[in-house]
Amino acid sequence: MIVKNDNHDSSEKLNEIIFAGRSNVGKSSIIRIITGKKVKVGKRPGVTLKPTSIQYPDFLITDMPGFGFMSGVKERKQDIVKDKIIKYIETNTSRIKLAVLVVDGSSFNEIVERWNSRGQIPIDIEMFDFLNEISIPVIIAINKADKIDPDRMDDVIDDIVEKFGLLPPWRQWIDQVAVISAKKNAIEPLTKLIRNRLQACGRNDLIKHLRY
Numbered sequence: 001m002i003v004k005n006d007n008h009d010s011s012e013k014l015n016e017i018i019f020a021g022r023s024n025v026g027k028s029s030i031i032r033i034i035t036g037k038k039v040k041v042g043k044r045p046g047v048t049l050k051p052t053s054i055q056y057p058d059f060l061i062t063d064m065p066g067f068g069f070m071s072g073v074k075e076r077k078q079d080i081v082k083d084k085i086i087k088y089i090e091t092n093t094s095r096i097k098l099a100v101l102v103v104d105g106s107s108f109n110e111i112v113e114r115w116n117s118r119g120q121i122p123i124d125i126e127m128f129d130f131l132n133e134i135s136i137p138v139i140i141a142i143n144k145a146d147k148i149d150p151d152r153m154d155d156v157i158d159d160i161v162e163k164f165g166l167l168p169p170w171r172q173w174i175d176q177v178a179v180i181s182a183k184k185n186a187i188e189p190l191t192k193l194i195r196n197r198l199q200a201c202g203r204n205d206l207i208k209h210l211r212y
């Protein structure tokens with residue numbers, strides 16, 4: 001069931017996992033692999049402003065609108081997207097058991113360096129800090145690993161985690177960081193962490209529903 005989802009009451013008994021990240025990083029692809037369901041049907045990138053959830057089976061899995069630069073989308077609209085995401089998370093904090101922050105491993109370092117050179121805090125890092133501040137557990141899913149040169153993989157991932165304030169080597173953060181490729185269906189490091197989190201919040205019953 002696809003639920004257009006804006007103003008859920010935080011007193012609902014539902015639990016929720018949210019997927020957030022820049023536009024085009026692969027959020028919907030990952031959700032499709034995990035649940036076998038398509039979350040965004042026939043949407044144009046950057047156009048959907050509202051979080052879209054699927055109920056799976058009594059858990060909400062929510063695809064947040066992509067944030068950050070989107071070609072053809074005005075800067076003001078990008079700010080609106082960011083504000084909506086933050087408002088949604090604040091409204092539903094009590095039922096959000098996990099946030100998966102998805103980044104494109106092949107372009108993340110370059111994008112962050114560009115923002116830093118303009119003296120701005122990259123939105124991904126702002127989102128990570130915000131989720132930590134409100135005590136929502138976060139997994140950083142470094143997607144599109146298939147596009148990273150295998151010989152440079154560890155260096156690239158070290159640089160990414162360091163930008164989130166996690167000291168390299170990245171492998172000491174494997175309880176929080178998953179290097180994956182949705183394109184290659186190689187998302188086990190992420191599903192393992194999601195399973196751990198479901199266990200930690202007493203939802204063992206849901207684990208069997210994860211397809212990976």
Ligand SMILES: Nc1nc2c(ncn2[C@@H]2O[C@H](COP(=O)(O)OP(=O)(O)OP(=O)(O)O)[C@@H](O)[C@H]2O)c(=O)[nH]1
Binds near residue numbers: 023024026040144181
């Ligand atoms: N090379 C590669 N491409 C991927 C991977 N995951 C997703 N893609 C591609 O990246 C594009 C965007 O994927 P989506 O799943 O729509 O990304 P999204 O984050 O949901 O995008 P928005 O809806 O704009 O926020 C698609 O063309 C996918 O096929 C991956 O692991 N590797």
